[in-house]
Amino acid sequence: MAAVLPAMIPEAIISALDLFGKAFIFPEETDTSYVVLSLDHPLNLEAFTLCMKVASELSSNREVILFAYRTKDYDELNVWQEFNGTFSLYLSSPGVHFTVPGLNTFGSHICVTWDSKSGHTALWVNGKRSVRKFLRPGHRISPQGTIILGQDPDSFLGSFEKVQSFVGEISNLYMWDHVLSPCIIQRVFLDHSFPKANIFDWQSLSYECTGNVIVE
Structure with missing residues (x-):
């Protein structure tokens, strides 16, 4: 895992746990609670598929971060729900926006x-699939x-804003270094048999929790 600011590192590192049936629960809006995912190998990606199940009762007129990957100088890969309820993917500065159903208390499976x-x-x-x-291209x-x-x-792992924090539950997080076929994405959504994720796999995940994050 990349080096982080010493004052921010949690005391315990949880290694390679099977989180099947569990979730990361963020019960309140804070600027101190988060989860760091450990990488076995540095990301150096020309393609990816990122999937997760997300449940939240946050208002659609509040922006919320769903996934953040940052290097020392840049936000490399961010997924947001924006103020207007659209979902966005940013690779460094440029981004694309999708008008799809927003987050809800029952959970949405997003890839x-x-x-x-x-x-x-x-x-x-x-x-x-959206449009x-x-x-x-070429990035x-x-x-x-x-x-x-x-x-x-x-x-780099700092300067958080409470009004952008995630509140709710995140589970079933998987990431591959290639684009999955539509039929495989369907199998991931239905939680049927699918290829093991080679970046992050919810059934073998290393992570660190800081602040008020509950795993259950």
């Missing part, structure tokens, strides 16, 4: 796909960063 070769990107919600859009996501759930770091 984001991106391929550098074509720039094709799409958002999948509960197994249904395809184009984002940064590569840089290594030596840190992945955070629950907060948006405006500096």
Whole structure:
């Protein structure tokens, strides 16, 4: 895992646990609670599929960070629900926006796909694909960063804003270094048999919790 500010490192590192049936629960709006996901290998991506199940009762007129990957100088890969309820994927500065059903208390299964070769990107919600859009063809996501759930770091693992924090539950987090086929994304949504994720796998996840984050 990339180096982080010493004062921010939690005392305990949880290694390679099977979280099947569990969730990261963020019960309140804070600027101190988050989860850091440990990387076995530095990210250096030209494509990815990121999937997670998210439940939240936050108002759609409040922006909320769903996934943040930041290197020392840049927000490399961020997924947001925006003020107007749209979902966004940002790779460094440029982003694309999708008008899809917003988060709710029952949970939404979300997958984001991106391929550098074509720039094709799409958002999948509960197994249904959005229109395809184009984002940064030829771009590569840089290594030596840190992945955070629950907060948006405006500096390297710091400068959090309470009004952007995630409140709710995140579970079934998987990430691959390639774009999954539509039939495999359907299997991930239905929680049927699918290929093991080679970046993050919810059934073998290493993570660190700081602040008021409950795992159950």
